[in-house]
Amino acid sequence: MDITIRRPDELTAAPRRAWHHTMDESPEYANPFLAPEFAIGIGRQHGGARVAVLHEGGEPVGFFPYERNAFGIGRAIGLGLSDCQALVHLPGVTWDAQELLRACGMSIFEFDHLVQEQRPFDRHVTGTFASPVIDVKPGDGSSAEWLRSSYPGLAKTTLKKERRIGRDLGEVRFVFDERDPEMLRRLMQWKSAQYRRTGRMDRLSRPWIVDLVGHLFEVREEHFTGVLSVLYAGERPVAAHFGPRSSSVLAAWFTTYDPELRYYSPGLLMHLRLTEAAGRHGVTLVDLGRGDKEYKEWLKTRELRVGEGFAARPHPVAAAHRMWRRPVRGLRNTVPAHPRLREPADRLLKTVGTLRTSARVTSESTKPRPR
Structure with a gap:
């Protein structure tokens, strides 16, 4: 060798x-x-x-x-x-x-x-x-039909929330491969705020990661494409995802949403629409990545x-x-590894995030303003 x-x-x-x-x-x-x-x-x-x-x-x-x-x-x-x-x-x-x-x-x-x-x-x-994954079977019908056949336990509640957001904000539409760089910047702004809000390390505060995401967004090859997907209600973006895909696998990477619309469960709507559309574009597996999250338990087909x-x-x-x-x-x-610790740990991180956000707002408000 x-x-x-x-x-x-x-x-x-x-x-x-x-x-x-x-x-x-x-x-x-x-x-x-x-x-x-x-x-x-x-x-x-x-x-x-x-x-x-x-x-x-x-x-x-x-x-x-x-x-x-x-x-x-x-x-x-x-x-x-x-x-x-x-x-x-x-x-x-x-x-x-x-x-x-x-x-x-x-x-x-x-x-x-x-x-x-x-x-x-x-x-x-x-x-x-x-590391949970979703085995994707492309459907020939509507996204609602795919949802009912693939996730019958989630279908009723999810479709109800989708109809509600459509009534309140405008017709719901999904773009699997959005090429607008402004939407990529919006996703990174939302994700950065989400990291801070939940007390997590803000990966997108690192310039090299922002540069990497921007570079991968431009790659358009058979075995690697940076895919930006956006869920809209009317003209308003509701949720977005950016992740790489190969010829057959889509990696769930950066998913986020407009925090003002959190009561519509936009993150879950995003994942479901993304999975359905991925199947239509030749993807056979969505890799949700290592980690214990409730939505992964709902969506996975195996590990x-x-x-x-x-x-x-x-x-x-x-x-x-x-x-x-x-x-x-x-x-x-x-x-x-210890389920009893997860909820207290999440509460602690969210408290840290709230304090961090409050401190940032206070700092911004006390800066001297130009006259």
Whole structure:
């Protein structure tokens, strides 16, 4: 097995085609977060992004995107944003984790959404978690007919709320692939406010993530497209979603809504309309991502398993990094693992969000105004 290392933007058309072919050959690697376009997008923001290309007989048979710093500490590419991580390889290809780390110059490799089929990493997995998905069956009828057949338990209440918002604001319509960049900016504004309101870390306060989203929005390829979807009532946008799709998988990524319209359950309406429309556009699987959320329990048809952990070689830097990161991961996983803690934790985060928002409003109101 020969392994060469490349920057993502150094991959020419031929290796990108081989990477796409590898995704097509193995359904578990069809996720858009495993596409070269996502690695290239991260590489535009992070100088340490690399791709290890595995060769057999001179032909590329595997692709391993990762990030590495000057100390040899590595992580899955887009860690914290990516909902699917793997060494993408053709069926039957075998590889060794230690050999891979040496070739990449990494003493340790951290991951948190590893595809379950990555056997050489098995002994390095410290925990596995459910990642809900929706198996999509395209319908020939209306969205209401699809909803009644796919989600009979949700259909009555959802359709009632959709009719109500239509009466109050105007006819409900859904655009699966909205190309208006102004709507992308609106989505990021809503999502940023939602993060602050709920006490979560505001990912979109980081310029590099905003730049990444803007870049992926412009990518229009068969194996990777940045899809912006918007639910409108009349001319008013109600909810929006942005996420990448491959030829067959749509990743649920940034979903948000107008907080003034929260009583209409716009987030749920968005997910249902998105799933129905995705089926009409050739998607067979919607990946909701790891995490325990009530709407995921309502919508999922099954669960995949993803792993987190640290693949390491004997090295003092690896030992120190693992000692530092393991308690952080353990604390983060404690609440989801104990259902009784979830509601108090959510209340605490919302209280923090309220205080944060109030402080921001107060700060804005006390700024001296120009005369």
